[in-house]
Amino acid sequence: MKLDRAGNGPYSPEYPPLPRGVSLVEVYSDFIRYIYGVTKNFFINNTPNGQQTWSRLHGQMPIVFCTPNGWDVCQHAVLSDASIRAGIAAEGDAEDRLWFLTEGEASVHYALAHNKTVDWLDQGTIFAVTDVGGSTVDSTLYHCQSRSPLVLEEVCASACVQAGGIFVDQTIREILERKLNGSEYSDPESISLMVRQFEQKTKRAFDGSQATNVIQFGSSKDNDSVYDIVKGKLTLSCEEIEEAYVSVIFSIVDSCNTLLANHMVQYLILVGGFGESPYLRGQLKCILGGKGTEVVTVEEPSKKAAADGAVIWYLTELVEGRATRFDYGIIHATRYNPSLHEKYKDISFINTDGGKYISTFKVLIPKDTILNAQWKILVHKTRVLLDPSDPSFDGEIVAHILSWRGKSPAPHILDLSQFQSWELPPGLEETIQIRANLGAILNPAKTSLNQTTGKPYCDANISYEFSLKGMKLRARIHWTEKVLMRPSMTN
Secondary structure, X not given: OOOOOOOEOOOOOOOOOOOOOOOHHHHHHHHHHHHHHHHHHHHHHHOOOXXXXXXXXXXXXXXXXXXXXXXXXXXXXXXXXXXXXXOOOOOOOHHHHEEEEEHHHHHHHHHXXXXXXXXXXXXXXXXEEXXXXXXXXXXXXXXXXXXXXXXXXEOOOOEEEOOOHHXXXXXXXXXHHHHOOOOOOOOHHHHHHXXXXXXXXHHHHXXXXXXXXXXXXXXXOOOEHHHOXXXXXXXXXXXXXXXXXXXXXXXXXXXXXXXXXXXXXXXXXXXXXXXXXXXXHHHHHHHHHOOOOEEEEOOOOOOOHHHHHHHHHHHHOOEEEEEOOOEEEEEEEEEOOHHXXXXXXXXXXXXXXXXXXXXXXXXXXOOOOEEOOOOEEEEEEEEEEEOOOOOOOOOEEEEEEEEEOOOOOOOOEEOOOOOOOOOOOOOEEXXXXXXXXXXXXXXXXXXXXXXXXXXXXXXXXXXXXXXXXXXEEEEEEEEEEOOEEEEOOOO
């Protein structure tokens, strides 16, 4: 799931299929159970009164998952299910105990906590944080609203691209296979050993200044001068290693340029394991610096920036507002107007009230809307038609919040005639389901009659309300019951 749903990129990740009968939830469940067990043992064995403290607090401690910027509700649901299955949270308290945070936001907390010289950060400063990890590169743009106390707000939707360090290793493998073709060292085992040695030593030292670079993989008995192998050392030219970086650096710069476009970004903080690469740092400083953006690095090793940053985030939470990554909305029945909708007459339909309608995608939260933890009503008096004569209707409605994932602007008119019930057109995905029982407002005295069928129907006006819990989008609906405005349960 890390590579499959993390974001766009120039690569097609190669990973084996799961064993037959093993689900993704099971894989994450086993992994979470293992990590949790190791954490428990370490805490108990390295903390005074560790056993008693753990026994007293483990059932109520919050658990923060730090995920790629490209993940959202669907991937969070997988981790929630896996956590429940792993036994680290109960189904009844998972909503309160599990928190989700993007790697980008965790990184900004880590970077600011470990950068002792933040004189550059003033009120009004716009800066970016780019977390260059093993598989993904997560970038987020922030606006400093206040210096003391420090308060940050996202400027726009964060970016996520598959261009991490593993893709340099993947390309160097291809280069080695090509270079050593025909030699006795071209077998998969030898190539894999060279790639491991490259990742552990050569790549971490490479800065582009060395004319030749060595991969130490064998002993003094391993020699083949035709293929530049002397005493177990394979020599590569600077150009050969630079070739492994070309596509990755292009993707990282392209992602940063897209995020930084139309904003005066003064600084970019670079973190993450691959972000410590001297060559990558030098290239980004040269390319982005030429456009007026200074690349800043942290003073501590940043391989665990996401993990450490997640803890700092939970304790301080400097970011008050976050930008939505998609357009969120509902499928809305819009009354058919011949002068406006003539070309859509074939996809129109007759609704419960006997009127003619067409289906539209009504955007409730546009992309890049800034949300925080406070509930915010964004849409008022959306009409819902209820059919009290339906014997199967018990008053419960299900409101479906959808997100538009397409690259083009969200469509307005929807042709649902070619899709089965709740099969969605490409680009639309269901994000949240909200269930509420409106049975109490089905007042027979307030029903109307369908003039065509003679069947009664009832109008209900509902409002949608949204907030963020960590990075998790929450939604609920409001309706008027007698004289009280009632909210649904949070979803």
